[in-house]
Amino acid sequence: SEPEATVAARVREACLSSGFFYVVNHGISEALVTEVFEQNHAFFALPAEQKRYILADCNNRGYTPMAEETLDPANQREGDTKEGLYFGREVAPGSPEAHLPLHGPNQWPPEDLLPRYREVTEAYLAALLALSFRLLRALAIALDLAPEHFRPYFDPPSPFLRPLRYAARASAPEQGVFGAGAHSDYGMLTLLRTDDAPGLQVRPEPGGSWHPVAPRPGAFIVNLGDMLERWTNGLFRSTLHRVCTAGDRDRYSIAFFFDPAFSARVECLPTCCSDTRPAKFPPTTSGEYLLGRYAATHSGYDAGAKGGGGLPGGQ
Ligand SMILES: O=C(O)CCC(=O)C(=O)O
Numbered sequence: 410s411e412p413e414a415t416v417a418a419r420v421r422e423a424c425l426s427s428g429f430f431y432v433v434n435h436g437i438s439e440a441l442v443t444e445v446f447e448q449n450h451a452f453f454a455l456p457a458e459q460k461r462y463i464l465a466d467c468n469n470r471g472y473t474p475m476a477e478e479t480l481d482p483a484n485q486r487e488g489d490t491k492e493g494l495y496f497g498r499e500v501a502p503g504s505p506e507a508h509l510p511l512h513g514p515n516q517w518p519p520e521d522l523l524p525r526y527r528e529v530t531e532a533y534l535a536a537l538l539a540l541s542f543r544l545l546r547a548l549a550i551a552l553d554l555a556p557e558h559f560r561p562y563f564d565p566p567s568p569f570l571r572p573l574r575y576a577a578r579a580s581a582p583e584q585g586v587f588g589a590g591a592h593s594d595y596g597m598l599t600l601l602r603t604d605d606a607p608g609l610q611v612r613p614e615p616g617g618s619w620h621p622v623a624p625r626p627g628a629f630i631v632n633l634g635d636m637l638e639r640w641t642n643g644l645f646r647s648t649l650h651r652v653c654t655a656g657d658r659d660r661y662s663i664a665f666f667f668d669p670a671f672s673a674r675v676e677c678l679p680t681c682c683s684d685t686r687p688a689k690f691p692p693t694t695s696g697e698y699l700l701g702r703y704a705a706t707h708s709g710y711d712a713g714a715k716g717g718g719g720l721p722g723g724q
C-alpha cells in the first residue's frame with residue numbers, strides 16, 4: 410500500500426467531488442470475501458420460514474424480508490426489491506450498553522443449517538472494521554486534522570454489516586420500482602462489495618443524471634455518509650445513490666456501515682464553519698440520527714420499542 414499522505418490526498422479529491430471511490434490494495438483476502446458471499450447465498454436460499462426465524466428484532470438486528478425497507482418513500486410505489494440481514498457489534502444481554510437502542514446480541518442463522526456462517530461473518534466484520542479505522546485516519550489527514558482526530562468518536566464504533574439479495578426483477582424507475590430507492594448513507598463511511606451484476610448508480614449533482622458505479626474485482630466501493638457531510642458542513646459529500654436491477658438474475662451485495670459511537674456528538678468541525686460559512690446542520694448525535702433514519706425507512710422497526718425511550722439525546 411501507498412504512503413498515508415498520498416492516500417489522504419487522493420481521498421480528499423474523491424471526497425470533494427462525488428464522495429465515492431474504489432479502495433484497492435487493502436490487504437483483505439479475496440478468499441474471505443468469496444466465503445462470506447457463499448455463506449450469504451446459502452442463507453438467502455433457505456426456505457422463507459427459516460429466514461423469518463431470525464426476523465429483525467427491536468435492535469434492528471436480524472433478517473429484513475423482501476420489500477421491508479423503502480429507502481425513498483416519496484418516489485417508490487413499493488418497497489425495495491431486496492431482502493437483507495443486519496449484524497452489529499456483539500453486545501451481551503446483561504452488559505452496560507444493552508439498554509441502548511440498536512445494541513444487543515446478533516441473531517445468527519441456525520448453526521445446524523449454516524455451521525460456518527457466524528465465524529466467516531465475524532472474520533469479515535473484523536477485517537472491515539480494521540480497514541475502516543485506517544480510512545478514518547486518512548479522512549482526518551485529508552481534512553488537515555490530526556490523524557487521530559475522529560478516533561474518540563468511534564470508541565466504541567457502531568459497525569453494521571448488511572448482506573443483501575436483490576430479486577431478479579427489473580427495476581422500473583418511472584413506475585417507482587427500485588432494487589434500492591435513492592438515498593444517502595447515514596453514518597461516516599460505507600464499504601461495499603457487490604457481485605458482478607451491475608445496478609448501483611450515483612447522482613453527484615442534485616437534479617443531475619444517474620451514473621453507474623461498476624463493480625471492480627477485488628475493490629471495495631467506498632462512499633461517505635451523512636454524518637461526515639454534517640461534520641464537514643457539506644465540504645465532503647454524502648452522495649445520493651440507488652440500485653436499479655436488470656432483472657435477469659439475482660444480485661448479491663454486502664454493505665458495511667462504519668458509524669460513530671451511539672452517543673458521539675456530530676456537529677460542524679470548527680475548521681469547516683465561519684461567519685461567512687455558517688453551520689448548515691444542527692448538532693446531533695450518532696444514535697439520534699441513525700434512529701430517525703431507520704424509523705423513516707424500515708416498516709419492521711419501531712424506534713420507541715426499546716425501554717419506551719424514543720429518541721435519545723433529544724434536543
Ligand atoms: O447493493 C448496493 O449496491 C448498494 C446498497 C446500498 O446502497 C445500501 O445498502 O446502503
Ligand SMILES: [Fe+2]
Nearest residue numbers: 592593594650
Ligand atoms: Fe447506500
